[in-house]
Amino acid sequence: MQKTALITGVTGQDGSFLAEFLLDKGYDVHGTIRRSSVDFRERIAHLEGTPRFHLHYADLGDSMSLMQVIGKVRPDEIYNLAAQSHVQVSFDVPEFTANVDATGVLRILEAVRLCGLTRTCRIYQASTSELYGKVEEVPQNEKTPFHPYSPYAVAKLYGYWIVKEYREAYDMFCCSGILFNHESERRGETFVTRKITLAAARIAQGKQEKLYLGNLSSLRDWGYAKDYVECMWLILQNEKPEDFVIATGEQHSVREFCQLAFHHVGIELEFSGEGENEKGIDKATGRVLVEVSPDFYRPTDVVNLWGDPSKAKRELGWNPTKTSFQELVKIMVDADMAKVAVEKASEHIRTNLAEYLEKGIVK
Ligand code: NAP
Ligand code: F7E
Numbered sequence: 422m423q424k425t426a427l428i429t430g431v432t433g434q435d436g437s438f439l440a441e442f443l444l445d446k447g448y449d450v451h452g453t454i455r456r457s458s459v460d461f462r463e464r465i466a467h468l469e470g471t472p473r474f475h476l477h478y479a480d481l482g483d484s485m486s487l488m489q490v491i492g493k494v495r496p497d498e499i500y501n502l503a504a505q506s507h508v509q510v511s512f513d514v515p516e517f518t519a520n521v522d523a524t525g526v527l528r529i530l531e532a533v534r535l536c537g538l539t540r541t542c543r544i545y546q547a548s549t550s551e552l553y554g555k556v557e558e559v560p561q562n563e564k565t566p567f568h569p570y571s572p573y574a575v576a577k578l579y580g581y582w583i584v585k586e587y588r589e590a591y592d593m594f595c596c597s598g599i600l601f602n603h604e605s606e607r608r609g610e611t612f613v614t615r616k617i618t619l620a621a622a623r624i625a626q627g628k629q630e631k632l633y634l635g636n637l638s639s640l641r642d643w644g645y646a647k648d649y650v651e652c653m654w655l656i657l658q659n660e661k662p663e664d665f666v667i668a669t670g671e672q673h674s675v676r677e678f679c680q681l682a683f684h685h686v687g688i689e690l691e692f693s694g695e696g697e698n699e700k701g702i703d704k705a706t707g708r709v710l711v712e713v714s715p716d717f718y719r720p721t722d723v724v725n726l727w728g729d730p731s732k733a734k735r736e737l738g739w740n741p742t743k744t745s746f747q748e749l750v751k752i753m754v755d756a757d758m759a760k761v762a763v764e765k766a767s768e769h770i771r772t773n774l775a776e777y778l779e780k781g782i783v784k
Contacts, residue, residue, distance in 0.1 A: 425449045427496035429481065429529070430503030434607045435547070437464035439500055439650040444473060446654070451494045453479035453503065464607050481525030487532045495538060498657050500545045501529050504577075507611065508551060509719055511573035518572050523579035530587045530595065539593055543657045546584045548597035549577050550642070550668070550726045560642075560727040563599070563666050570721045585664075594662040598653055601668035601728040604749060605646040606756030613675055614643065614753065617682045622757035624710055625686035626765060631710055635717025637676040637692070637699060642728045644669045645744035645752070655737040668728020669741050676701075678750065679711060685754040 426443050430436045431452025443450050454462065454476050468474045477494070479486040481503045491499070504522045505511060511518040526546060533542050553561045554570030569575045584595045608615040613634065623629035644667075652667045676692055679701060683690045689704040690711065701711025730741040744752070777783040 423447060423449055424497045425451065425494060426498045426500065427491065427494050428452045428500045428502060429479070430501075430547075431476070432462055432465055433502060433506070434464070434605060434609065434646050435603070435650055435653075436500075436502045437468075437607060438605070438647050439502070439653060440465060440468055440474065442650050442654065444468070444471065449473045449475075451475045451477060451490070451496065453477055453490060455480055481521045481528060484528045484532065487528050488535060491529075491532045491538070492536045495536070496542055498543045498545070499529060499533065500547075500653055500657075501526060502547045504547060505573070507609070508571045508573045508723075509717070511571055511576070512720055515572035519576045519579075522573065522576035523583075526580035527583050530583065530593070533593070534587075534591065539591055542594075543662070544584070544593065544595035545653050545657050546580055546595065546597045547653075548581050548584075548599045548664070549574070550599060550601040550666075550728060551723060552578055552581060552599065553726065554723050555721070556723075556725050559725060560668075560670070560672075560729040561666065562729040563664060563732055570723050571719065574723075581664075588662055594657075596656050596659075596662045597664045598656050599664060599666045599728075600649055600652075601642040601644065601666070601726060603644045603646040603649040603667075604753065606753050607646070608753070613639075614678060614750075615757075617675075617679050618750070618753040618757045619761075621679075621682040621686045621688070621754060622761040624683075625688065625758070626761050628761060628765065631712055632679075632701075633712055633714040633717065634675065634679070635714065635719070636722055636724065637674065637679070637713065639675050639722060639724045640672050641675075641726050642668045642670070642672050643678070643746060643749060644741070645749045648740075648743045652733060652737065652739050655733075655739055659737065663736075665733045665737065666728050666730055667733055667739070667741075668730045669746070670728060670730055671742075671746055672727040673746060681747065681750045682754050683710070685751055686758065 477490045479490045505518045551574040552567040554568045604614040620632035690701045733739045
């Protein structure tokens with residue numbers, strides 16, 4: 422029988438990949454969007470018009486909108502991916518972050534209960550490796566104690582615990598995927614990986630002089646978002662509702678990510694200096710291409726994330742190394758090289774057209 426899924430945050434990186442994945446599996450896919458004065462539907466534009474793909478207005482801060490959409494769609498599965506997902510931004514808007522990332526999860530769970538779907542609807546909650554924060558053990562698994570270290574992480578910790586509570590109190594099939602950083606060519610441009618791949622492409626094509634970053638020594642376990650959405654689905658197909666760590670089991674620094682991204686555009690970077698004085702220098706020309714700016718330092722920073730995906734491998738049959746770190750960086754750099762080339766070409770056309778119009782060559 423055809424299943425129905427509801428994805429909150431369908432316009433985000435993960436939401437767009439998950440929608441594609443579920444449509445391929447034959448699901449009827451419903452997504453929630455927010456009203457905006459400009460169009461932010463770039464990541465799902467190619468899906469709009471697909472007969473089994475439907476969009477609804479809803480906001481995680483607004484119980485009534487959630488009740489309405491859940492009551493109308495009556496989904497078999499809900500993937501709650503909507504969040505204020507930027508850790509640094511959570512220091513600027515902590516109350517908003519708590520409202521969406523903590524209480525928002527409660528609103529979804531209650532809406533499911535109030536709509537009478539407790540027995541039929543399975544819920545996936547987008548939990549995060551940020552829960553480990555100021556880490557208490559390396560690598561981190563499902564039993565590692567949490568030590569959240571940002572307003573974002575504290576809000577997500579509430580989401581994690583309220584899901585566990587509803588599972589035990591009401592016997593609901595609701596689970597958290599504790600996902601480590603996952604990136605892609607669709608990653609938001611202010612997350613460090615995408616900021617780097619876009620800058621490498623722009624610098625290589627003469628569209629940017631320098632890249633300014635914060636903590637270059639921060640360590641992350643970076644995977645490919647397209648591989649991770651499969652795991653979200655597997656978690657909900659499991660016999661029992663359980664939480665899983667999803668990670669690659671490999672760790673790299675921001676500095677290493679930078680070197681590899683620049684390598685793919687033909688620039689070999691050498692880092693020298695320390696702290697705020699560290700610089701990334703083009704070995705061939707001696708030009709400084711990367712500098713440190715304290716503007717990107719966080720009041721508290723999570724610096725040692727490294728996941729142990731053994732449980733997901735063993736119990737879900739998931740392959741954590743489908744896309745290697747090297748392949749991930751290449752996918753992102755190739756996509757940004759193409760994006761910048763297209764931007765340059767359209768700028769060129771616009772400039773020529775303006776000149777031809779001015780000279781009366783075209784009317
Ligand atoms: P993302 O690209 O930032 O997408 C977030 C989505 O949430 C967007 O669709 C956004 O809609 C929506 N949203 C934000 N506030 C909302 C609100 N008040 N009501 C309804 N929708 C709202 O994030 P992502 O990287 O795809 O991550 C998906 C989820 O996984 C998030 O919950 C994130 O915290 C979590 N997570 C991500 C990672 C990672 O490495 N990517 C790792 C662990 C956990 P607009 O387009 O309208 O802004
Ligand atoms: O930072 C350092 C920064 O913003 C990674 C979200 O998807 O993953 C993401 O959160 C590291 C941090 O991701 C810059 O200090 C250095 O240590 O790319 P990020 P994040 O904070 O790990 C988790 C799992 C989530 O759940 C979140 O939703 O890189 N860093 N220089 C920088 N970070 C940024 N953004 N910009 C810099 O210039």
